[in-house]
Amino acid sequence: MGISIWQLLIILAIVLVLFGAKRLKNVGSDLGGAIKGFKKAVSDEDKKEDEKVTAEQKLEQKEGENVFDVKAEQKADEKSETKDKA
Known part of the structure; x- marks a missing residue:
């Protein structure tokens, strides 16, 4: 009960005439230009998100490099003080 090929051809002929x-x-x-523009906008959005994630990861990595253990530093100071006393 679907549309046959003949019905599609008749519709196409009517559209061509009109x-x-x-x-x-x-x-x-x-229509092709609109689809192309839409795809470009979507891919640009993805690139921006990827750049943002990459920048955040680099920032986190830099912050991780700058963090140091305060307790370890205090222990090192205590050891040096005990050595100085001895």
């Missing part, structure tokens, strides 16, 4: 081949070509190119 709009003409030139206008259909313009509609097709406009």
Whole structure:
């Protein structure tokens, strides 16, 4: 009970008569341009997110390098003080 090939051909013929081949070509190119623009916008958004994540990871890595253990430093100071006393 679906649409047969003949029904599709009749619909296509009616559309061609109503709009003409030139206008259909313009509609097709406009639709293609819109799809291309949409894909570009989506990929640009993904690139921005990737750059943001990469920047955050680099920042976290730098922060991790600058962190040091205060207790270890205090223990080292205590050891040096005990050596100085001896």
